[in-house]
Amino acid sequence: MKRAKQILFVFLIAIIVIQFLQPARNQSGQAVQSDISNTYSIPDSVHTLLGNACFDCHSNNTNYPWYSNIQPMGWLIERDIKNGKAKLNFSELGSLSSRRQVSKLQGVENRIKDGTMPLSSYQFMHPSARLTEEERQVLVDWIQKAQDTIASQR
Amino acid sequence: MKRLAVALAVTVIFLLGSNEVILAQHEHHEVKSTDKDDSAPKHQGKNETAVVKKNDDTTKTSPKVNAKVAASIKEIVGSYLQLKNALVNDKTNESATAGAALETTFKKFDKKELAPQQKKVYEDVEDDAREHAEHIAANAGKIEHQREHFDMLSKDIYDLVKTFGSPQLLYKDFCPMYNDNKGAIWLSEKKEIRNPYYGKKMLTCGSVKEEIK
Numbered sequence: 001m002k003r004a005k006q007i008l009f010v011f012l013i014a015i016i017v018i019q020f021l022q023p024a025r026n027q028s029g030q031a032v033q034s035d036i037s038n039t040y041s042i043p044d045s046v047h048t049l050l051g052n053a054c055f056d057c058h059s060n061n062t063n064y065p066w067y068s069n070i071q072p073m074g075w076l077i078e079r080d081i082k083n084g085k086a087k088l089n090f091s092e093l094g095s096l097s098s099r100r101q102v103s104k105l106q107g108v109e110n111r112i113k114d115g116t117m118p119l120s121s122y123q124f125m126h127p128s129a130r131l132t133e134e135e136r137q138v139l140v141d142w143i144q145k146a147q148d149t150i151a152s153q154r
Numbered sequence: 155m156k157r158l159a160v161a162l163a164v165t166v167i168f169l170l171g172s173n174e175v176i177l178a179q180h181e182h183h184e185v186k187s188t189d190k191d192d193s194a195p196k197h198q199g200k201n202e203t204a205v206v207k208k209n210d211d212t213t214k215t216s217p218k219v220n221a222k223v224a225a226s227i228k229e230i231v232g233s234y235l236q237l238k239n240a241l242v243n244d245k246t247n248e249s250a251t252a253g254a255a256l257e258t259t260f261k262k263f264d265k266k267e268l269a270p271q272q273k274k275v276y277e278d279v280e281d282d283a284r285e286h287a288e289h290i291a292a293n294a295g296k297i298e299h300q301r302e303h304f305d306m307l308s309k310d311i312y313d314l315v316k317t318f319g320s321p322q323l324l325y326k327d328f329c330p331m332y333n334d335n336k337g338a339i340w341l342s343e344k345k346e347i348r349n350p351y352y353g354k355k356m357l358t359c360g361s362v363k364e365e366i367k
Contacts, residue, residue: 099282103306110302113334144336 018071023078028060034094046142052128057084060091098150109143222267228321241350246297253290283310305338326364
């Protein structure tokens, strides 16, 4: 019994200590020149969908949920953001060559079509990220238009 | 005293864990800033590609590259064709190996051998193609994902041989079905159609669009 108490005590201390280890926030607060909204024209409907489903992990501005302040949840979120931005960052898409922009957008289209994005864990916590068939189609149509625009500028 | 030691140990472990998160994030920021620095020249490169391509359409490829560059291009095309044949045969592990080989070839390409204009075109293609090769190498077991990247990679390699000349006779083939009927191209060393996008399912589906010498 005494042993169990000790373990619990250590555990509690650890939980309290890790609360002080807040990862830096992914919030630049400004739209840079290379931001996707400065690169192509995005209808409001598309921008809303991207914001609901993508930007939290694929841009420089995350809209953090309240539980991100509680560790280790914050760390898990941080990991998703880090991985997400490494693959694709809508805030800096415009800084890539047009060849790579087309490639990246093709990747987005493929992930939307096969349903692997947004992540199911993200959808679980964010109801607005659960895209309907129509919403997926809206995004796919927009991507194809954007790709044509970029390709025609080459 | 013992209790305190245990508590300390646990704290240290958690500290290490969080440090990893924070460190990794910093690394990431660095990578991004170099990306930005590169962007300006790359965009210029794009326009040049277009110009070069226009000339080449009528004249066939006229390589004005030195022997070392030609050898590297040959190696790139060789790895690409290996990858293509692995996909034709539905071999995901072989595709990954060929993708890794392709990435290595790009990595060791000696850009100093290129004229300034050529360098821009090359770097533009390389930047994109390397990423695809990397993904193909990293996704053994997910052949459909490998094929997605192969689609985009094929466009890069096509532009590369159109600009720098092809080391051998190549056929630009077209599969009209891939990408929900948007279609996709690939390069082949053989005239007969062997479709890398569907493998066994649709082996002879497609058509020759162009011969590249």
